[in-house]
Amino acid sequence: MYCLLKFASLFLAVSVCHGWLFGDFVGKQKDLDEISLWPQPQKFQSSAVAFKLSPVRFQIVHAKESSAGPNCSLLENAFRRYFEYMFGDMKKHEKSRKKVFDSDLVELKVWVTSADPECDGYPSLQTDESYELSVDGPSAVLKAANVWGALRGLETFSQLVYEDDYGVNNINKTVISDFPRFAHRGILLDSSRHFLPLKVILANLEAMAMNKFNVFHWHIVDDQSFPYMSRTFPELSQKGAFHPFTHVYTPSDVKMVIEFARMRGIRVIPEFDTPGHTQSWGNGITNLLTPCFSGSKPSGTFGPVNPILNSSYEFMAQFFKEISAVFPDAYIHLGGDEVDFNCWKSNPDVGKFMEQQGFGTDYSKLESFYIQRLLDIVAATNKGYMVWQEVFDNGVKLKDDTVVEVWIGNKMEEELQNVTGAGFTTILSAPWYLDYISYGQDWQKYYKVEPLNFPGTDAQKKLVIGGEACLWGEYVDATNLTPRLWPRASAVAERLWSDKSVTDISNAYNRLVQHRCRMVKRGIPAEPLFVGHCRHEYKGL
C-alpha cells in the first residue's frame, strides 16, 4: 500500500492521501509505536509505508550537489557513527550490494548547500542548525546549510530507523523540516567537586548529541580542586588538583574534549569562576586570594581573589590570555556567583581600599570593581563572556553581547524580565539543577518549564537564547554521573529544541521511554523512567 505524493516543494508538503501523520502522535501511538523521535522535530510527516535498510546495501553518502565531500572528515566520521548506531556490529558484504529490492532504502544522501560546509569550523551561537529530511525509497535526502544542521539531521534519521519483529531495520516514508527553538542548549558538568575521567566526559558528549544539545558548559575548576593543567601556570593544577597526575586534564585532554565535541556540533564553554569559588587556585598562586583575619591577625584561611592587588589582575590577564587561546569558542564563562564578603570584611587592607575608593561598607561595590576589571581584561582577548546573574544584579557594566545566566530559582521570572529589560541576552538554568534528585519521575517537572513564561515584550523574549541543565558535582563522579544525567536531561533537551506547543506529558513519556532504550542500546547507561524493559538492555555493569 504505497502512497504516492506530489509535493509543490519538498517542505511545503500537502498531505493528499490517507495514512500520513502530522507532528503530534497522540492517539496514534499504536500505529507508529516504533517511531520515537526525541526531541520532537518542528515539522514532521510520516506514513505507514515502510522501507527496509540492509547493512549490506545501505549507505550514507554525500549528495552530488553537496559542498561537502569525502575530505570532510567531520561528516565522514558522523556517517560511520550513525551507521554503527543503526546496524551495530552487522558486517557489510560488498559483494551482494548490487541486488536491490523495491522495498529497500539504499542510501541517505547528505546535501550541504552553503558554499562553505564548515567542515573544519566550530559551531557558534549563530550557527544555523536547521535541516530538512525526506525519506522515500530508494533514497533519502538530508539537506542542510552546513555540517551542523547535517549532524542534527543524521541524528533524526537514525532515530527514524526501527527494528521490526525480525530484527530488520525499517524506516517509514517521512518528511521533516526541523530547527531548534533556542540557540543555546547546554549541559553543565562540574569536574572540580569530583574529578571526571576523560571517558566520562566523552560519553556524555555522545549522549548530548543524541539529544541535540549543543553546548558543553565545563565548570572545570572550583574551590575543591583545580584539574585544568595550565601551560602558563602549571602550579595551579600541580598544587590545586586532587592529584597532580591522575586527576588533571592535560592540554591534550582538553583538545580531545574540544575536538570530540566539535565533531558532534557541540560548543565547549569553559567556566573559570572568580572571585569566589577559588580556594583551589590559592594553593598554586601565592597572594592571589584575600587573607582572612581573625581580630588583628591573619587567621591562616583565605577568601575570594584579592581585589585590591594589581598582581591579581596581572595574573588574570595572563591566565585568560591562555584560556582564550586554548578554547576556540567565542565565549568564556567567568562565573561571578556567590561571593562571600566575610573575609574581605575581616581584612584591614581591604577596609582601607574600600575607604580610598569611596565604597563605604558596600562590599558588592568591591565585587563589581573586581569583576569590571576582569571583564575588561577578557574583552581585550576578543572573547565574549557569560556570567552568573549576580554580576548583572550588582550593576556591573557589561558588554552588549554578554550572556547572563539565571540560576536562582526564587524570583526567576522577575530576573528574566530585568535582564532582558536591560537588553542582555540570557540563558536559564534555575529550573534545571539536576543535582537535586528526588523520588519518582522528576523529568516531568523539568519538562513542564516554559522558559518564556515571564512578563516582557516580544523583543525581551527574543533575548532568551536558551538554557542549561546543570549537574553540579557534589554527589556525582564516574560511578553514577551518566545514569543520573540521562534521561532526566533529555526533558530539558526537548524543551529547548521543540516547538513551544510540544507539552503533552503522556506522549512525551512514550517517546522518552523509547529514546532512553535507544541511548542504552548505544552504550549510554541512561536510567529507567519507570517499570519496564528495553529490547536491548544495558550490557555494562
Next chain:
Amino acid sequence: MYCLLKFASLFLAVSVCHGWLFGDFVGKQKDLDEISLWPQPQKFQSSAVAFKLSPVRFQIVHAKESSAGPNCSLLENAFRRYFEYMFGDMKKHEKSRKKVFDSDLVELKVWVTSADPECDGYPSLQTDESYELSVDGPSAVLKAANVWGALRGLETFSQLVYEDDYGVNNINKTVISDFPRFAHRGILLDSSRHFLPLKVILANLEAMAMNKFNVFHWHIVDDQSFPYMSRTFPELSQKGAFHPFTHVYTPSDVKMVIEFARMRGIRVIPEFDTPGHTQSWGNGITNLLTPCFSGSKPSGTFGPVNPILNSSYEFMAQFFKEISAVFPDAYIHLGGDEVDFNCWKSNPDVGKFMEQQGFGTDYSKLESFYIQRLLDIVAATNKGYMVWQEVFDNGVKLKDDTVVEVWIGNKMEEELQNVTGAGFTTILSAPWYLDYISYGQDWQKYYKVEPLNFPGTDAQKKLVIGGEACLWGEYVDATNLTPRLWPRASAVAERLWSDKSVTDISNAYNRLVQHRCRMVKRGIPAEPLFVGHCRHEYKGL
C-alpha cells in the same frame, strides 16, 4: 619502635604499652587514617606498629590445627578473592619467596575450630559468624568456629591492609574479636519491576560480602514480570517475563546465584509474593487470578489469586514444592502485602463464598483464609516462612518460627512491640527503603536508626533478629542500581553488625568515605558520599 606485648590469652588482651588504640577512633583519626573498617568490629585494638605485605611472599593458608584444608573449596576461593582484593594484578614470583624481612607479615593462618567446618554447607539464621583475628609479625591468625566466621574475618583482615606512600601494602599490629549484633542482615533486590541481569546480581552479592550482609532477599517476581523459570510451570516465565529468553533466570542462573552467595556466606531467600502482586502469574496460569467484574460482567481484568478455587491451592502446592527444592535456605518469603480487595468485592462468586464461610463483608478474613492455607502448604514442605507485616496484622495463625517483616514506616515502633509481644521473630525494613532517594547524605538518616528503640521487654528485643535495606525496582535497573545501593546500604550494614554504641556520625563519615573508595577499587561503582576523590577511581564508565 616495635611494641612487645604479652597476652594472658589472645582475646583477653591487656594493653601494656603506649600506642594501642581501642575501638573508638575519635580524635585519633589522623594517626590511623589508613584504617577504615566497615562495619566497625565489636572489639578492636590496634597499634602503630606496622608490617609490610609483599605479594611475592604473603600467603593466606590453612592453620595446621584447622578442620578445613585445601579441599575446602569455599575457603580456597575466598583466599584467592581476598588476595586479589589486597594485591590486585601484582604477580607472585615463587622464586624469591624465601627472603623474609623482620618487618614482613608473611602469612594469615585461617583456623577453623569446629569439627565440621561446613565447607559444603549453607549459612543459616543460626550460623555463628564470630571470629577472632590477631595480626602480629610474622604471622596473623584468624580463628573461627566455621567457614562463615572465617569469611567475615577475611573481609576484616583485607580491610586492615592499607597502602603506604610507596604503594606498599601495610598492616598494623591488631587484635580483633568480632561478631554480629543481629543475625539477619539483608538486602532486598527486585527483579520484577526491571529485570536485573545475572552479573548485576552477582556484583551486588560481592558488595554485600564487603559489608558483611548475609541475606539476599530476592523479590524475584511481582505484578510487572515473572522472570523465574519454573520447571514445573514453564509457562509462568514464558508468558509472564518481559521476554521469555532474554529476561529470565534459568534454573542454572538461579543455582549460580545461590552458589555465588553461599561462597560469600550469604543466604538466598526468594520471595514469591501472593495473593496480591501477582498480575504476571496470571499470564501463564489460567484461572489462577480472580476475574474482576464490572457490574454483572467480567471486565477482562484480574485481581489477586483466586482464593475460592481449590485449583489455586493445588497450583501453589506444586509450585512451592519446586521452590522448596530449588532454594536451599530454611526460609521462603511468602509476601502477603498490599492485597487490594476491590476485585474480590466485584466478583459475585467471591461474594457467595464469603457468605458460605460467614466472613460477612470483611475481606481481610478472606485474605487470611487464603494465606492460612498457603502457609500450611509451605509448612508441609518443611520450610519456614517470612511474611510482610500485614499477614500478622490480619491475625493469621503463624508457625512459631515465622519471621515477620515490618515495612510500614508509620507506627513502626508499635508494630515491633505487637509482633514481638505476640512472640514472633521480626526483621525491620521500614526505615531502610533505599528506593526513596533524596538530595544529600541520606545515609546518615539510615545510620541513625536504632532497631530496638521501641517499648518492650528484653525478651521482646531479642526477637528482633535483624533488618533489611530494600531497593525496590521501579526506578532502577542495570544502568543505575549498583551506585544507588552503595554505599547507602553500608549505613544499614554497620547498624546491623556493630555494637549499639557505634553511632558517631563524623567518625562513620571518615570510615565510610574510605570504605566507599575500597569498594570502588574492587570494581564496585559505589557513588561518592560528598566532594573529594579516591586514590583509585572507578575504571568503568
